[in-house]
Amino acid sequence: MSLLQVRDLHLHIGDQHLVRGVDLSIDAGECLALVGESGSGKSLTALSLMQLLPSNARLEHREWLFAGQDMRFVDEAGWRKLRARRIAMVFQNPMTALNPTMTIGRQIAEVINLHTGKSRRSALARAVELLDRLGIVNAPRRARQYPFELSGGMLQRAVIAMAVACGPSLLIADEPTTALDVTVQAEVLMLLRELCSDEGLGLLLITHDLGVVKDMARQLAVMYAGRIVESGSCEQVLRDPAHPYTRALQAAMPSLGGEAQSLQGIAGTPPDLSRQIDGCAFAPRCPQAMNICPRRLPPAFSPVPEQRVECWLWEQAR
Amino acid sequence: MSLLEIDRLTCRFGEVTAVDEVSLSVNEGELLGLVGESGSGKSTLGRAICGLVPPSQGRIRFAGRPLPERFTASTFRRQAALVQMVFQDAYSAMNPRMTLLDSLREPLLLQGKQCGKESRLALDWLDRIGLPRRFAMRYPHELSGGQRQRLGIARAFITEPKLVICDEPVSALDVSVQAQIINLLQNLQRDTGVAMLFIAHDLAVVRHLAERTAVMYHGRVVELGGRDLFARPRHPYTRALVAANPGAGGELMESRSLLPPAATGCAYRKRCPYAASVCEASVPKLITDEADRQVACHRLEDIDKLR
Numbered sequence: 001m002s003l004l005q006v007r008d009l010h011l012h013i014g015d016q017h018l019v020r021g022v023d024l025s026i027d028a029g030e031c032l033a034l035v036g037e038s039g040s041g042k043s044l045t046a047l048s049l050m051q052l053l054p055s056n057a058r059l060e061h062r063e064w065l066f067a068g069q070d071m072r073f074v075d076e077a078g079w080r081k082l083r084a085r086r087i088a089m090v091f092q093n094p095m096t097a098l099n100p101t102m103t104i105g106r107q108i109a110e111v112i113n114l115h116t117g118k119s120r121r122s123a124l125a126r127a128v129e130l131l132d133r134l135g136i137v138n139a140p141r142r143a144r145q146y147p148f149e150l151s152g153g154m155l156q157r158a159v160i161a162m163a164v165a166c167g168p169s170l171l172i173a174d175e176p177t178t179a180l181d182v183t184v185q186a187e188v189l190m191l192l193r194e195l196c197s198d199e200g201l202g203l204l205l206i207t208h209d210l211g212v213v214k215d216m217a218r219q220l221a222v223m224y225a226g227r228i229v230e231s232g233s234c235e236q237v238l239r240d241p242a243h244p245y246t247r248a249l250q251a252a253m254p255s256l257g258g259e260a261q262s263l264q265g266i267a268g269t270p271p272d273l274s275r276q277i278d279g280c281a282f283a284p285r286c287p288q289a290m291n292i293c294p295r296r297l298p299p300a301f302s303p304v305p306e307q308r309v310e311c312w313l314w315e316q317a318r
Numbered sequence: 319m320s321l322l323e324i325d326r327l328t329c330r331f332g333e334v335t336a337v338d339e340v341s342l343s344v345n346e347g348e349l350l351g352l353v354g355e356s357g358s359g360k361s362t363l364g365r366a367i368c369g370l371v372p373p374s375q376g377r378i379r380f381a382g383r384p385l386p387e388r389f390t391a392s393t394f395r396r397q398a399a400l401v402q403m404v405f406q407d408a409y410s411a412m413n414p415r416m417t418l419l420d421s422l423r424e425p426l427l428l429q430g431k432q433c434g435k436e437s438r439l440a441l442d443w444l445d446r447i448g449l450p451r452r453f454a455m456r457y458p459h460e461l462s463g464g465q466r467q468r469l470g471i472a473r474a475f476i477t478e479p480k481l482v483i484c485d486e487p488v489s490a491l492d493v494s495v496q497a498q499i500i501n502l503l504q505n506l507q508r509d510t511g512v513a514m515l516f517i518a519h520d521l522a523v524v525r526h527l528a529e530r531t532a533v534m535y536h537g538r539v540v541e542l543g544g545r546d547l548f549a550r551p552r553h554p555y556t557r558a559l560v561a562a563n564p565g566a567g568g569e570l571m572e573s574r575s576l577l578p579p580a581a582t583g584c585a586y587r588k589r590c591p592y593a594a595s596v597c598e599a600s601v602p603k604l605i606t607d608e609a610d611r612q613v614a615c616h617r618l619e620d621i622d623k624l625r
Contacts, residue, residue: 037492137577152356181355181519186562208493211522211565252497254526256548256563263526265498269462 003028003202008062020226031203033217041226088163092175094155098147105143115166130161153184172204225281232307242309321346327376336362338537349514351528359537364483369397402479406486408470412458419454443472464495483515536585543611
């Protein structure tokens with residue numbers, strides 16, 4: 001059974017329709033990668049799953065199960081018990097995610113103290129233990145330091161320590177390594193992988209880097225203008241992308257191996273999400289667009305089992 | 319012929335040595351890549367070439383002439399005519415109160431070379447970077463990130479410099495836009511024959527663009543090589559960088575990226591899996607091998623034997 005199962009998630013903020021029918025499913029111990037350009041709704045999907053939304057947001061869904069619990073019936077008090085304890089989040093910029101006036105150790109201990117009821121002293125000891133486990137050298141000393149005294153890589157480890165402090169079963173990581181150097185990034189990703197395999201943590205990894213996806217995820221979902229336009233096993237989708245948008249993303253990325261090919265940018269810009277979009281949102285930028293594309297929203301087709309693509313090109317193939 | 323020659327350049331800020339005895343040269347029309355982690359001194363080196371950072375030691379020669387030790391307004395302007403810079407954050411590099419047209423005219427007016435033709439040239443450049451002419455009277459905040467970077471590039475190229483230094487010009491952009499900007503830079507370089515120093519931390523981007531690439535660690539160039547640099551890295555640090563690149567499928571070689579550089583000897587030795595006592599004793603010098611690769615490592619021969 002899936003750890004998280006969401007069907008047809010919609011998010012409106014003001015007159016903007018920002019998430020337009022997202023289906024997600026994550027198993028325990030599994031990593032699902034969510035990729036797409038900025039503004040595609042990746043982060044808002046993540047924030048919706050944490051119920052961390054502005055007051056003028058309107059969230060709708062057809063089904064939302066988390067660890068067997070129907071989330072329709074969870075009120076704000078229930079959510080406060082879920083966050084950090086069952087679902088936790090790591091943000092892109094650790095500097096802004098931490099309180100600059102509190103030491104690292106106390107910030108982590110505060111979370112533990114608040115959610116598990118451990119005494120402050122034993123919470124602090126646990127915080128040091130966590131920092132040590134996440135590869136921070138001389139953890140007791142680092143725990144007494146303030147965020148500005150630590151490098152970006154160390155801060156991101158501290159944030160991850162804080163996120164996993166109460167043993168959540170789902171971790172949402174929103175571009176956790178985008179601000180880091182490649183060598184540090186590789187280590188942080190390895191840590192997240194270990195957490196998945198050792199503790200059976202379900203991981204929703206939001207990124208725009210297809211290289212990171214390849215190293216981390218088994219399942220991949222590609223998001224464009226608030227919809228998941230393609231999803232499937234990571235290996236399959238990256239080897240044989242079925243949606244023109246996924247193909248365009250791949251053609252836009254330079255690679256370290258193989259022959260240097262000329263890069264293809266994607267012309268045009270993503271659509272205005274305050275308008276209604278009748279057909280496929282990618283149609284105006286799509287090199288293969290047909291007459292039907294801007295008029296009717298494509299249903300999901302399966303070029304191969306387990307792969308799902310919303311594109312009219314696959315209609316004949318069916 | 320080399321356009322830019324840097325000879326044992328050192329830049330110190332108080333206790334910190336940001337650039338440590340770097341020697342490099344850039345040929346006319348060449349695109350040299352410069353990679354390294356944050357804090358490795360890549361940006362400081364770029365700024366020193368522009369005259370934005372005074373060198374503490376060493377010399378920079380540009381088009382055969384040494385840069386002045388201390389810039390005056392007029393020598394700085396002369397240098398700006400030859401070297402221009404494209405920054406990572408195009409928005410903070412622009413005056414938010416200037417229209418696109420004014421932003422593009424400004425460098426021409428300062429150079430005073432195109433009397434009366436500034437506006438026409440500025441509009442031509444809007445065409446060249448693929449922005450519609452009706453954008454001329456808009457302000458930077460009305461542009462998207464990619465459009466702003468196009469403007470930043472036009473402003474660097476409009477005075478026809480000899481060298482353009484690009485400091486992480488695509489790091490803040492989405493991949494689809496990144497590809498457009500990389501293609502734009504490539505086309506401009508081909509059309510104008512300008513030399514470029516391309517500073518980035520993304521190895522794949524640099525490999526895509528650069529003929530030669532220098533790898534910096536803690537203020538020093540540790541390896542310099544041609545297009546095969548990333549396929550056959552020799553310095554342990556370059557190897558670690560390549561292995562850490564996501565999707566490369568490489569094994570992670572080090573798990574010590576948080577360790578600070580060593581103060582004596584080879585700065586990389588604390589992280590290096592091959593470090594030996596010789597690495598503590600002295601700083602390795604760049605040595606050129608038979609394939610014209612330059613590597614600064616004491617243990618190079620032993621490492622090759624081990625593999």
